Amino acid sequence: MAAVKPIIEIKDLSFAYDGKTVLEDLSICIPENQFTVILGRNGSGKSTLLRLMAGLLPVHQGSILTKGKNLRTYTRRQRSGLLGFLPQKHKAVFPFSVDEVVLTGRAAHIKMVPSKEDRIKRDEAIEMLGIRHLRNRKYSELSGGEQQLVMIARALAQQPKMLLLDEPISHLDYNNQIDLLRLLKYLVSLGISIVAVLHDPNLALFYGDYFILLDHKRAEEADRSNVLNMQITDIIFSQNIRRIEHDGVQLFIPEK
Amino acid sequence: MNRKFAITILYVLPIPVLILSLLIGSSVKVGIYDIYDLLFRPEYSSDLTRTIIFDIRLPRILLVFITGGMLALTGSVLQAVFRNPLVDPYVLGLSSGAAFGAALGIASHVIPVKLSAFIFGLVAVALSWFMARKNKEVSIVSLILAGIITNGIFTSLLTIVQIMSDPFKLQSIVHWIMGNFHNASWDQLSMIMLPVMAGCIIIFVLRWKLNVLALGDEEAASSGLNPNRLKIWVLLAATLAGSAVVAVSGIIGLYGLIIPHITRMLFGVDNRRTLIYNLLLGGSFLVIIDNFSRTMAGYEIPIGVFTMLVGAPFFIWLLKKSNIGWQQ
Amino acid sequence: MRISNYIYLNCFSLCIVVLMVACKGNTAQEKQYTDIQVTDFRGQKLQLEQPAQKVVCLIESALSGIYMLGQQESVVGVPGDVYRGENWDRYADLDIRIKNKSLPTPGNWDFVSLEQVVGLEPDLVIIWSSQIQAIENIERFDIPVYAVMLHDIDDVFKEISDLGKLFGREERASELIGFTKAELGKLKQIQITKNRKTAYFMWAQGINETSGSNSMVESLFQLAGVKNACELPDEHVTINIEKLYDWDPDMIVMWYNEKLNPADVISNPLLKGLKAVQNENVYELPSAFECDFWTLKFLYSSQLVHFWAYGNTDMSSEPAADAMLQFLYNNNKTDE
Numbered sequence: 001m002a003a004v005k006p007i008i009e010i011k012d013l014s015f016a017y018d019g020k021t022v023l024e025d026l027s028i029c030i031p032e033n034q035f036t037v038i039l040g041r042n043g044s045g046k047s048t049l050l051r052l053m054a055g056l057l058p059v060h061q062g063s064i065l066t067k068g069k070n071l072r073t074y075t076r077r078q079r080s081g082l083l084g085f086l087p088q089k090h091k092a093v094f095p096f097s098v099d100e101v102v103l104t105g106r107a108a109h110i111k112m113v114p115s116k117e118d119r120i121k122r123d124e125a126i127e128m129l130g131i132r133h134l135r136n137r138k139y140s141e142l143s144g145g146e147q148q149l150v151m152i153a154r155a156l157a158q159q160p161k162m163l164l165l166d167e168p169i170s171h172l173d174y175n176n177q178i179d180l181l182r183l184l185k186y187l188v189s190l191g192i193s194i195v196a197v198l199h200d201p202n203l204a205l206f207y208g209d210y211f212i213l214l215d216h217k218r219a220e221e222a223d224r225s226n227v228l229n230m231q232i233t234d235i236i237f238s239q240n241i242r243r244i245e246h247d248g249v250q251l252f253i254p255e256k
Numbered sequence: 257m258n259r260k261f262a263i264t265i266l267y268v269l270p271i272p273v274l275i276l277s278l279l280i281g282s283s284v285k286v287g288i289y290d291i292y293d294l295l296f297r298p299e300y301s302s303d304l305t306r307t308i309i310f311d312i313r314l315p316r317i318l319l320v321f322i323t324g325g326m327l328a329l330t331g332s333v334l335q336a337v338f339r340n341p342l343v344d345p346y347v348l349g350l351s352s353g354a355a356f357g358a359a360l361g362i363a364s365h366v367i368p369v370k371l372s373a374f375i376f377g378l379v380a381v382a383l384s385w386f387m388a389r390k391n392k393e394v395s396i397v398s399l400i401l402a403g404i405i406t407n408g409i410f411t412s413l414l415t416i417v418q419i420m421s422d423p424f425k426l427q428s429i430v431h432w433i434m435g436n437f438h439n440a441s442w443d444q445l446s447m448i449m450l451p452v453m454a455g456c457i458i459i460f461v462l463r464w465k466l467n468v469l470a471l472g473d474e475e476a477a478s479s480g481l482n483p484n485r486l487k488i489w490v491l492l493a494a495t496l497a498g499s500a501v502v503a504v505s506g507i508i509g510l511y512g513l514i515i516p517h518i519t520r521m522l523f524g525v526d527n528r529r530t531l532i533y534n535l536l537l538g539g540s541f542l543v544i545i546d547n548f549s550r551t552m553a554g555y556e557i558p559i560g561v562f563t564m565l566v567g568a569p570f571f572i573w574l575l576k577k578s579n580i581g582w583q584q
Numbered sequence: 585m586r587i588s589n590y591i592y593l594n595c596f597s598l599c600i601v602v603l604m605v606a607c608k609g610n611t612a613q614e615k616q617y618t619d620i621q622v623t624d625f626r627g628q629k630l631q632l633e634q635p636a637q638k639v640v641c642l643i644e645s646a647l648s649g650i651y652m653l654g655q656q657e658s659v660v661g662v663p664g665d666v667y668r669g670e671n672w673d674r675y676a677d678l679d680i681r682i683k684n685k686s687l688p689t690p691g692n693w694d695f696v697s698l699e700q701v702v703g704l705e706p707d708l709v710i711i712w713s714s715q716i717q718a719i720e721n722i723e724r725f726d727i728p729v730y731a732v733m734l735h736d737i738d739d740v741f742k743e744i745s746d747l748g749k750l751f752g753r754e755e756r757a758s759e760l761i762g763f764t765k766a767e768l769g770k771l772k773q774i775q776i777t778k779n780r781k782t783a784y785f786m787w788a789q790g791i792n793e794t795s796g797s798n799s800m801v802e803s804l805f806q807l808a809g810v811k812n813a814c815e816l817p818d819e820h821v822t823i824n825i826e827k828l829y830d831w832d833p834d835m836i837v838m839w840y841n842e843k844l845n846p847a848d849v850i851s852n853p854l855l856k857g858l859k860a861v862q863n864e865n866v867y868e869l870p871s872a873f874e875c876d877f878w879t880l881k882f883l884y885s886s887q888l889v890h891f892w893a894y895g896n897t898d899m900s901s902e903p904a905a906d907a908m909l910q911f912l913y914n915n916n917k918t919d920e
Contacts, residue, residue, distance in 0.1 A: 056477055080480030087474045093339045094470050094525045104468040108480025113464045113528055158479055282690075283703030304705060307725060312699045438698060439717040441724065555664055556695035 007032040007162055007193050008053055013062035015048055022048050024217040026062070030210070035188050036195045037204045039236055040214030046197045047088070047166050049214065053195065054085040054164050067161070080108035083162045084155030089171055090147065092140035098150050101139045102126055105157030125156040129183070145176035152183070162193040170199065181207045201237055201252040262522055266536050270321065273540045277317050280547050283308055316440035319448075320546045320559075321539035323437075323501040324511065326452055328538025329531060330498040331512025332519065333459055336466040336527060337487050337494075338385075340396045341520075342574060344512030345377075345498045348399075349406030351507040353380025354499035355432045356410040356417065363421035369503055370451060377499035380406050381491060435506035435560035437546060448500040455497025459531065462490055466527040508542075508560045510567025515541060517574065622746045625713050625733040632728060635752030636708035640701055642691045643732055644671065645878035646710045649744050651678050652760055652880065652912045653753045660704045664689040674873045678913060691718075698722070708750060734878050735819075736803040744880060763911055764880045768807055771890050781893045784813040784833040784860070788841045791849065792822050800877050807882070808889035810835070825854055832858060835865040837889055840872040867892045874905040884908050 006029035013026040022045040030036050030053070040046045051057045053064060055071045064071055066082060074082060084105070102125055106118040114122075126132055129149050134142065139150055148168060155163055165184070169177040177200075184194045185207055198204045204211070211222045213232045220232045227233055228243075228250055240255040279288055286308045294301040294309060331344035338348075345351045357376030361369035387402035388394045414432060465486055468476045476483040498512075515538040519530050542559075549559040620632040640661035641647045647662055656679050666675050667685060676683035690700030691711075696718040701709060702725050709722050713731035722729050730750065732743060741761055748757025785801045787793040795801035796816035805812045813833035814821065836849060836858075846866040855861045867888070869875040875885040887903040 051474075054478055056474055076480045076482065080478070083478075085474065085478035087472070090472065090475065092471075093341060094336075094520070096467065096470070096525050100467060100526055101471065104471055104475070105479050107465065107468045107476065110464065112461055154475075155478070281699050281703075282697045283699045286703060304703065308699055308703055311725065312702060436695070438695060439721055440698075441721055550697070550699070555689060555691050556697050558695070 005032055006030060007067060008195075009065040009068075010053075011063050011065075013052065013059065013064065015045070015052060015057070015060070017048075021217060023052075023219075026219045028212055028219050028221045030193070030195055030212075032193050033188060033191060034193060034209035035185060035207060036193070036210040036212060037208035038195065038197045038212045038214060039199075039201065039204055039233075040197075041236060044214040045217065046214055049212075049219070050085075050164050050166050050195065050197060054083060055079055056085065077108040080158045080160070082160060083164055084158050084160040086148075086151050086155055086163065086165045086168060088166045090151055092147075095138040095140045098126075098131070098134045098137055098139055098142070101150055102154045102157055105154040108158065121159065122157050125153040128156060129153045144171045145173070145180070148172065148176075148180060149183075156187075156192075160192070162195065163187065165194070165196040167197050167199065169203070177203065205250065259523060263533070266523075266533055270536055270540045273543050274317055274321065277543050277547050278309060278313050280551055281308065281313055282551050311442070315442045315445050316437055316546075316550075317543055319440040319445050319504065320437055320543050322445070322448065322452060323505045323508070324515075324542025325535040325539035326455075326497045326501045327508060327512040327542070328515035328519070328534040329456070329459065330494040332516035332527070332530060332534045333466065333490055333494045334381075334512070335516055336470040337490050338394065338399060339470055339472065340394075340399055341517070342396060342400055342513070342571070343403065344510060344516070345494075345502070346407075346507060346509045346512060347403045348384050349380035349403050349410060350377045350495060350498050351502050351509070352407045352410035352414065352433075353377045353383075354495075354502035355507050356414040357499065358503040359414055359417045359421075359432060363417050370447070370500060373499040373503040374451070374496055376410070377495045377502070378492070380410055381495060383409075431558070432506045433560070434558035435508035435563075436549065436556055436558040437505060438550075438556040440504075444504045448504055451496045451500035455493040455495075455500070458489060458493035459497075462486065462493075463531050464528050466490065466531075467525075470525075470527070506558075506560065509564040510571055511538070511542065511563045513574075514563070514567050514570055517570075620749055620752070622730065622749050624729075624731045624746070625739070625743075626731045628729075628731065630728055630730055630750075632708065632750060636750050638704065638706045639708045639710065639751075640690060640704055640706040641710040642696065642715075643710055643712060645734070645876055646732055646743065646747070647675075648876060648879045648881070649747050650751070651675075652744070653747060653751055653756050655751045655753060658751060659687065660706060661690045661701065662687050663691065670871060670873055702727070710747075734800060735798060736800065737807065737882060740878065740880060740882065760880055760912065764883050767883050767908070768886065771807060771809065771886060781810050781834040782813045782831070783808075783810040783835045783837050783889065783893065784828065784831065786836055786838045786849070787820070788839050788843075790844075791828070791852070791855065792824065794821060794823060795819060796821050800882070804877050804882055804885055804889065807886040808893065810889060810893045828855075829857060833860050834863075835867065835893060836860045837892070838866065838868040840869050840875060865892070871905075874909065880912055881905075881908070 008030035010026055010028050013023060014021065015023040026049070038046045038049065048057065052059060066074070071079065099122070103114055103118065103122045105125070106114060106121060110118055126135060129152060131146070131149050131153060134146060134150065139147065142150065152163070163184075168184075169180055172180060181203060184196065188194055188209075198208075205224070205227070209224060211224075211227045213220050213222065213227075213230065213236060215232055215235050220230060222230055237252055241252050242255045244251050244253060279291055286305050290301065290305040291309065294305050327345060330350070334343050334345065334348060334350075335341050354373040354377035357372040357374070358369050360376070361367050361372035384399060384402040384406045385394065387405060388399040390398065411433060465481065468479065468481055469483060469486060469490070473483045476486070516530070516534055519533045519537055523530055523533050545562050546559050548562060549557045619634065622630045624630055637658050638660045639650065639658050641650060641659060642661075642663045644663050644665045647659070647666065650656065650659060659679075662682070665671055666682060667689065672682070679687070681687045688700060688704065690697050690704065696711070696715065698718070698721050701722055706727060708728050708730060710730045710732060711719060711722070713719070713733040719729050719731055730746065734740060734743065744760055745757050748754045783805055785794050785805070787795070794814045796814045796818040797812065798817050799819045802812050813831040814823070816823075838844070838846065838849065846868050849855060849866045850861050850864055852861075860866060869885055869888065874881060875888070876882075877885050884903070884905045891903055
């Protein structure tokens with residue numbers, strides 16, 4: 001159990017898609033103000049878990065308490081101030097400008113059209129991520145890394161306590177991956193809890209504070225000190241993966 | 257700066273278009289001098305001029321303007337809701353559903369024409385949507401294919417109504433599937449005003465939220481909107497306005513596709529503003545097209561002929577050009 | 585910017601509303617006509633205070649009727665068909681304005697230009713009764729409408745008699761009807777002695793298109809003393825060839841056809857098993873104008889079909905249309 005108080009507590013959570021069980025009897029906690037990484041193989045239910053936490057999928061069995069209360073008891077507006085969610089890859093159909101995209105993060109607060117306050121909140125989010133130069137560009141014409149920044153700015157315009165990100169770096173080049181993880185780390189330092197699904201164990205271990213390990217409908221949690229000693233870690237990174245130690249850092253590399 | 261200029265033109269455009277269209281007509285008896293008389297020297301003006309200008313041309317021009325505006329507006333709204341730049345009331349089958357509903361209403365006398373048009377317009381949109389849906393996803397092309405099927409179904413049903421019904425009751429099938437305005441009257445205009453106004457008000461209230469919807473369902477939900485409820489409201493409003501105009505005009509193919517694209521190219525994508533632009537541009541442009549339809553031959557040429565001839569190549573061009581093509 | 589948008593929109597919709605209100609007032613004007621009364625094919629009563637003098641006729645067959653009544657001067661608008669093909673030659677002979685193409689055509693088939701109709705300021709419009717919307721609109725301008733729907737020969741008689749009243753030419757109308765009925769009577773006397781033959785009617789669209797028992801074709805065949813092979817009730821119906829073999833008619837009567845002639849039908853391999861084809865009993869009505877059986881000219885078609893079916897004891901050769909046309913159209917000048 002994490003030492004800090006949890007922002008999300010999951011108890012006995014089960015979930016099935018079309019009769020197929022994806023998650024079974026999960027009980028885990030997500031700590032506040034930390035960078036939590038969800039690790040697991042393809043199809044282990046990481047995205048499902050993230051969507052359940054974001055309230056995008058209904059909880060039928062078990063419970064998820066966010067800040068001590070069931071997510072369903074919050075209004076949509078309260079929920080939007082609690083957490084922001086970033087899907088894996090956002091497909092832009094219409095050439096909206098970056099300004100317009102970020103502004104949509106304020107949707108919960110807007111009755112008809114955005115007010116001056118909403119525009120101020122948008123500008124703050126844009127400043128925070130340092131993407132002022134992109135403001136009038138078309139979102140659909142940006143690079144993958146820039147698009148990801150815009151979507152984070154959009155989520156931040158909601159002013160959430162927590163960001164949930166589904167594989168935020170999987171479409172980025174290595175430099176951009178590291179830049180983005182550093183940015184998330186910086187957001188943690190500003191008091192925003194981060195939960196992200198990642199695939200790369202090295203990056204996860206380098207930036208993550210806390211870990212949720214998913215395998216075969218089960219989940220376990222670990223902090224940085226004991227994640228490497230857990231059996232489930234070996235299961236997730238098993239085939240043809242070797243661990244080496246370099247400068248006191250554990251690295252996962254492919255088997256020869 | 258350039259865009260500002262274009263917007264100014266757009267706002268002013270309907271006025272000269274409407275006035276000039278009043279001067280154009282198939283009747284040889286009413287020329288510009290008669291209209292001058294009517295306006296400035298009413299004592300010299302004949303009843304005939306008055307009748308032709310105020311009871312024939314004016315209601316028709318206004319009806320065409322409203323229809324054009326509504327088709328463009330519903331087209332752009334449907335595109336935002338379905339996140340699909342290639343749909344419009346015609347592609348989705350809304351038009352053929354509403355036309356069938358209207359024909360059924362006229363032939364059966366059981367349900368009111370407008371209600372029937374609205375219900376079947378809605379049924380058609382729902383049908384296309386559910387046919388195209390697979391794994392909770394609707395791809396751009398599958399929605400278009402589903403729309404083709406829906407169109408086929410309702411055009412066939414329309415033909416059946418046509419065959420079964422008393423020739424005293426129904427107008428020719430060509431009226432419905434090629435759309436035209438030669439029966440325009442004040443009565444028709446006042447008949448569509450209520451649903452059109454209601455639809456417009458709802459869409460107008462929700463105009464900014466369309467921007468959020470256009471980004472995607474999860475994005476909208478995570479920023480605190482209920483995308484499904486919002487979609488239902490917007491679709492109801494769009495179908496209400498769209499089916500009302502189809503019930504009087506018939507199917508004017510692909511018009512709701514052309515105008516929103518032109519608007520998007522000229523004025524961007526922000527639905528807060530483009531809805532009004534679509535309304536104005538769609539209205540003005542259809543009035544211009546209808547002027548051809550009224551005057552090219554002695555008799556009337558269905559207006560749908562013109563919009564399809566312009567729209568079809570445009571549609572193919574868009575399909576080829578859009579890099580958001582075939583998969584998702 | 586936004587505020588000006590609102591103002592603009594408000595002004596615009598206000599204008600529309602004001603115009604709507606302003607223009608609704610001046611349509612209803614009750615007038616009492618009593619002198620001429622006719623009930624049209626909708627069952628609608630029609631009253632004129634004087635014979636029609638400016639008529640827009642949107643039905644080609646009714647136009648023929650008007651010319652038979654000698655009322656061409658009263659016509660101010662004609663259907664678009666009149667300027668096409670054979671019709672044009674024929675009507676050009678009857679009316680110099682058609683020859684010069686100077687008579688306006690405010691509509692064709694379904695597509696009626698309301699503005700043109702109203703612009704011609706007619707005191708009567710003649711139109712198919714299926715054009716409900718157009719009729720509704722025209723009547724809104726207080727223009728009397730005579731709506732027509734022809735199902736059988738009696739309807740044609742009713743139409744010509746009504747037109748006679750509307751144009752104040754009742755005498756001429758009854759003369760026309762009397763002539764036609766007398767000529768038809770001659771056919772009837774002959775037919776009793778013979779066995780009834782069956783005939784299949786083929787429209788210009790092809791061998792599959794025919795007419796059933798609720799049609800002018802049925803009427804025509806009855807007058808000619810033959811039985812319609814097609815027993816379906818439909819006015820116009822598309823059948824398949826198999827059905828035609830079921831019926832196996834004694835003769836095939838073709839509507840005037842620009843692409844096919846009887847020899848083509850006889851040599852069609854699909855049809856070679858038919859009695860009518862084997863015996864080469866395939867005939868084509870010679871002209872759409874002369875045989876138009878939505879007018880009194882159905883007389884000529886009846887004579888032809890009768891002759892093809894049974895021959896004619898009085899005549900050694902095919903009957904000619906000349907005498908009939910002479911009476912129906914040209915005779916009217918002497919009648920003044």
